[in-house]
Amino acid sequence: MKKILTIAGSDCSGGAGIQADIKTITAHKMYAMSAITALTAQNTIGVYGVQEVTPEFVALQLDCIFTDIRPDAVKIGMVSNVEIIKTIANKLLEYKAKNIVFDPVMVATSGSKLLSDNAVNALVQRLLPVADIITPNISEAQSLWGYPVESQKDMLDAAIYLSIMTGKGVLIKGGHLTECADDLFFINGQAHWFTAPRIDNPNTHGTGCTLSSAIACNLALGCTMEESIKNAKAYITGALMDGLDLGKGSGPLNHIYKII
Structure with a gap:
């Protein structure tokens, strides 16, 4: 069984964060592990409070995971402060983690x-740069x-910039565009567009968490990044529909x- 680690915040309402990640990983018939970075008091309407975990305890969680059940892929979600960010980066480098997917959560679906x-x-x-x-x-x-x-031109310019800056693959999700809902994957100087019809569903809480976890699951299976994105998009499309x-x-x- 493939093992997937999610490093993220907890969503007490169950739709996003580690709860969404664990559900996604389990739906892919894989073993889910979590290192919690923060507790959030939130629901479908908004975020009402955040209680951060100490960097030391985040480090301890990661030590316990990597020294016992080594993950085949890692998904990173909510990281809310500088010290936690440094701790996660250091630990992933220390343990030479593979197949790292980073969803840079800055704003919740509720805003x-x-x-x-x-x-x-x-x-x-x-x-x-670690991802x-x-x-x-x-x-x-x-x-x-x-x-x-x-x-779409702005998406391409942003993807080129981020890819050059990090040296890694960049998937910019176009769901918030008005003209279309296409996603752009950029890596090694090449752009790959993923086209899909916009799904008429206002319930999108946790879509970013879900997609990144699904990508991690596919990478753990040995799929290419393009294949992993395609499969993950098919999974999340079904979940929305x-x-x-x-x-x-x-x-x-x-x-x-x-x-799955």
């Missing part, structure tokens, strides 16, 4: 901010690039609409 301003530089300098692929959405790509992303409707705001997906 609530999840990353402090001074942590952005640390994220760019320390954590992005094999990063998966920002439009707003996150804007924050990392420093310019507005409003078109299932039409689960929970909560008063932007609700969660049905992660177990089928078992």
